[in-house]
Amino acid sequence: MKDAGDLDISHFSSLAAGAVRVLSSAPIWIGIAMMLGFMVCHMLVLSWADYSFVMPFSAIAYALVPLLGYLFLHEQVSTARWIGIVLIVFGVVLINRTPHRTTEQGVAPERAS
Amino acid sequence: MRTASILIFVVVTGTGGEICLTHAMKLLGEVHDFRPRAIVSFVLRALRVGWLWFAVLLMTLSFFSFLIMLAWFPVSFVIPATSLAYVAGAIGAKLFLGEQLNWTRWAGIALICLGVGMAWADDLPASLHYPSTIQIIRWTILALASGPLFYYLIGIYSAWRFFRVAHRGAQQGLPANNDAPPVSVLKPLRGLDPDAYENFASFCRQDYAQFEILFAVNDANDPAVPVVQKLIADFPERSIRLFVVTERLGANVKVSNLCRLVQEARHDLLVITDSDVRVEPGYLQSVAAMFRDPGVGGVTALYHGRDNFQFVAAMDCVGSSAAFCGAALVARELEGLKFMMGSTMATTKDRLAEIGGFEAMVDLHSDDYELGRRIAARGHRIELLPEPVWMVFPSQTLDAYLRHELRWAIGIRNIRPGGHFGMLFTHGLPWAIAAACIAPSVAVGAAYLAAYFVLRFAMAWTVGAWGLNDPVLRRRIWLLPLRDLLSFFVWLASFAISRIEWRGSTFTLEKGRMVPVAPRAERT
Numbered sequence: 001m002k003d004a005g006d007l008d009i010s011h012f013s014s015l016a017a018g019a020v021r022v023l024s025s026a027p028i029w030i031g032i033a034m035m036l037g038f039m040v041c042h043m044l045v046l047s048w049a050d051y052s053f054v055m056p057f058s059a060i061a062y063a064l065v066p067l068l069g070y071l072f073l074h075e076q077v078s079t080a081r082w083i084g085i086v087l088i089v090f091g092v093v094l095i096n097r098t099p100h101r102t103t104e105q106g107v108a109p110e111r112a113s
Numbered sequence: 114m115r116t117a118s119i120l121i122f123v124v125v126t127g128t129g130g131e132i133c134l135t136h137a138m139k140l141l142g143e144v145h146d147f148r149p150r151a152i153v154s155f156v157l158r159a160l161r162v163g164w165l166w167f168a169v170l171l172m173t174l175s176f177f178s179f180l181i182m183l184a185w186f187p188v189s190f191v192i193p194a195t196s197l198a199y200v201a202g203a204i205g206a207k208l209f210l211g212e213q214l215n216w217t218r219w220a221g222i223a224l225i226c227l228g229v230g231m232a233w234a235d236d237l238p239a240s241l242h243y244p245s246t247i248q249i250i251r252w253t254i255l256a257l258a259s260g261p262l263f264y265y266l267i268g269i270y271s272a273w274r275f276f277r278v279a280h281r282g283a284q285q286g287l288p289a290n291n292d293a294p295p296v297s298v299l300k301p302l303r304g305l306d307p308d309a310y311e312n313f314a315s316f317c318r319q320d321y322a323q324f325e326i327l328f329a330v331n332d333a334n335d336p337a338v339p340v341v342q343k344l345i346a347d348f349p350e351r352s353i354r355l356f357v358v359t360e361r362l363g364a365n366v367k368v369s370n371l372c373r374l375v376q377e378a379r380h381d382l383l384v385i386t387d388s389d390v391r392v393e394p395g396y397l398q399s400v401a402a403m404f405r406d407p408g409v410g411g412v413t414a415l416y417h418g419r420d421n422f423q424f425v426a427a428m429d430c431v432g433s434s435a436a437f438c439g440a441a442l443v444a445r446e447l448e449g450l451k452f453m454m455g456s457t458m459a460t461t462k463d464r465l466a467e468i469g470g471f472e473a474m475v476d477l478h479s480d481d482y483e484l485g486r487r488i489a490a491r492g493h494r495i496e497l498l499p500e501p502v503w504m505v506f507p508s509q510t511l512d513a514y515l516r517h518e519l520r521w522a523i524g525i526r527n528i529r530p531g532g533h534f535g536m537l538f539t540h541g542l543p544w545a546i547a548a549a550c551i552a553p554s555v556a557v558g559a560a561y562l563a564a565y566f567v568l569r570f571a572m573a574w575t576v577g578a579w580g581l582n583d584p585v586l587r588r589r590i591w592l593l594p595l596r597d598l599l600s601f602f603v604w605l606a607s608f609a610i611s612r613i614e615w616r617g618s619t620f621t622l623e624k625g626r627m628v629p630v631a632p633r634a635e636r637t
Contacts (some may be wrong), residue, residue: 040156047155048143049379051135052206052214052222056199059225062192062232091207091224094217102213103139 049100054096062090116186118557120194121256122227123178123575128201130171130265132209136447137164139210164540169271189233196229201256208535209447251551258548258561261541268439269575271279271446276580279499292484293401295323297378301328301383303616306389307421307507310340315503316386317348321397324354326430327377329370333357342589363475364620364627371480378568387455391419391503392436400459403496409465410493411485413450414457416504417583423508428508430585432596435573438581440539441497453485454575456502459490465493476626478613479524483625486528515603520615527622534602541565542597569593 045054063085069075140162144155159165182191203222206212298316306312316326328341341355356377362369375383384400386392405411415438418430444450458481466472468487477483485495526533538544545565552558573593577586612630613620620627 013318013536030434040152043138043159044144044147044152046135046138046157047141048145050206050212051131051210052203052212053133054135055202055206056218056222056225059196059199059229060453062196062229081232084228084230087224087228089233091221091228093222094224098218098221103211 052101053095053098053100057092059088060092117252117255117553118163119178119182119185121252121259122199123175123182123195124198124201125256125259125263126171126178127175127195128205129350130166131177131202132205132264133168134163135206135210135358137162137168137446138549140164154174157294163270163274181402192233196226199226199229208538211448239493240333247437250507251484255557255561255595257538258544260538262568263562264443264539265541265572267417267446268443268572269568271442272439272572272576272580274446275442275497276575279497279580282499293322294404295374295380295383295399295400296325296382296384296397297374298324298326298397299371299374299378299383300326300388301374301385302328302341302388303335303366305336305340307505308391308419309337309388310343312389312391312505313344315391315393316396317353318350318394319346319392319397320394320403323380325354325379327355328355329358329374329375330355331358331361331366331370332391334493345622362472364629365475365477368471368477368480369635370542372475375462375465375471377614378462379482383460384460385458387500387504389505389507390416390456391505393500393503396500396502399498399500400457403498404459404461406496408494409496410459410460410488410491410497411453411495412459413453413481413485413495415501415581416456417501417577417581418506418585419503421506421508422585422589425511425514426506427585427589428592428596428599429509429514430504430583430598431573431577431589431592433504433506434577434581434583434586435593436539436596436600438501439572439576442576442580445497449489450497451486451489452482453488453495455481456504457498458484460468460484464488464491464493478615478620478622478625478627479528482525482528508584515599516614518600519606519610520605520613522603523610523613524625525620526607526627527611529623533607540597540601540604541569542594543601549624566594569597 042054066075066077067082067085070077132438137159139157141155143153146152179191179195182195200221201601203214203219207214300316300600313326313328327591328337330337330341338355341353345353345355354377356370356373358370359374360369360373362372371385374385382401382404384397400412403409415434417434418426419426421430441454444452468484468491471480474480474483474487489495522533542565545561548561549558552561569589570593573586573590577583578590611621613627615627619630621630622628
């Protein structure tokens with residue numbers, strides 16, 4: 001997105017031009033494909049667990065990114081960031097201790113036709 | 114301000130999308146088979162659920178606005194800011210999905226929010242570090258004020274889902290049904306409503322093979338008695354009986370009457386309607402048809418108003434069809450109906466026996482609500498009739514109208530305190546006004562007000578005009594904002610007042626039960 005530059009949304013035409021610029025870059029499409037894969041997994045998980053149980057787990061990603069950056073790319077990680085990572089992990093551990101489903105078993109989908 | 118608007122938009126659309134998605138997945142049931150074929154078939158099944166498409170729409174909006182946000186701001190601001198979605202998600206999951214969040218989960222979510230903030234807020238510009246309290250209040254109000262707008266959108270969607278099928282059914286008509294079960298129509302009465310004779314006669318003119326009509330009053334001098342006697346004389350071919358019920362089993366006189374009527378009823382299928390209801394000739398046939406599905410334990414009906422253009426009556430009618438029927442349709446869509454409305458309470462003697470009959474409900478205030486709730490709790494479905502019934506709204510004073518609304522609101526608060534509090538997010542007008550007052554620019558304030566008017570009227574039109582075909586609403590829809598404002602104050606008042614006046618006596622409510630308040634000791 002940074003490659004595409006600052007989006008100008010003051011006029012519809014410039015917004016459209018911005019959209020074309022964004023859509024014609026390859027990394028965007030790779031990103032979209034991976035997001036589709038994510039979406040299917042996400043749907044599967046949501047079919048058997050609470051949303052308020054699943055959602056916080058996705059925060060692990062925010063802890064993993066700086067951690068992997070530190071381990072493999074030898075990036076500097078500030079103290080604040082370390083504390084943040086510990087908090088996220090601790091939060092996820094807490095949530096993992098709660099029952100994963102608190103609503104009733106799913107009912108068969110009603111079909112109108 | 115650009116910052117706050119886009120942040121709110123990203124968080125609200127994203128969370129809304131996730132909640133719709135979760136709802137869709139829960140409808141599909143659990144999937145434990147991870148072979149590619151099973152997953153493809155799961156995805157195909159999912160694509161046929163309307164909620165999924167709504168979810169995709171919202172998530173797409175959220176995703177693209179997230180991209181815009183990334184292009185505008187550094188990632189070290191965007192990610193901590195959007196971690197608000199964890200809080201929004203938890204609240205949404207509790208309110209809309211009925212998930213139970215214990216304190217451990219809340220604590221976990223709070224920690225994660227804090228953690229994401231700390232881990233990613235390294236190079237936050239100094240000005241953004243400590244937003245002032247005013248700023249926080251402003252953002253919170255602007256975010257919450259979009260709640261009712263989403264409620265209206267869900268209302269439009271729910272009404273579209275229901276009436277699309279209902280209207281199609283109405284066009285095709287019902288197939289001829291020769292084994293229609295005989296029906297007992299039960300009508301507890303007290304006093305006379307406008308056009309009472311015509312209301313009652315509409316039940317005598319039913320296009321239905323075998324049915325009886327049973328009326329009950331408490332007092333042989335009730336003005337309804339001569340009207341029912343005239344009815345019996347005018348329709349000799351119908352089996353019509355009138356009972357004067359003197360025994361009073363509990364605080365709710367209507368339920369006492371119903372106990373007796375159920376004992377006297379000869380048939381298994383019971384159709385109970387309020388005295389001010391008028392029906393079309395195909396009504397009983399359509400009620401009976403619903404019970405052909407053995408899963409159905411009760412049938413209730415939406416209603417539209419007959420033309421009474423007296424100011425308050427029209428406002429009552431507009432509120433009923435646009436707001437109350439709308440809320441009922443949203444409840445049906447989100448969790449299935451778990452209540453009934455006095456316009457029609459139809460069930461069978463077996464279902465009634467399962468919940469202990471009306472005898473178990475003699476002290477309850479909201480008998481229609483409770484009957485539906487109890488039948489649903491036994492695992493039976495409550496269905497809505499495809500066609501609304503007519504309701505005759507009496508001309509009344511503003512004072513009487515407000516008292517009636519207040520009594521109803523106190524009743525609901527007493528049975529469902531959480532749900533009643535959640536109604537906060539169905540009151541769009543006060544939120545829009547609050548947002549307009551604190552909005553940082555005139556444009557934003559105007560946008561909130563405009564969004565309220567557009568979506569509110571769109572929902573009212575979809576439910577009341579397109580769906581229910583309500584003639585009063587069509588002509589008096591402009592009464593809606595006034596009614597919304599009054600109903601907000603009634604809602605507020607319902608938290609402060611717990612005594613209700615009903616038929617000349619004062620009661621307090623305890624878990625839905627009416628407890629008479631002893632009249633004050635007379636001064637000597």
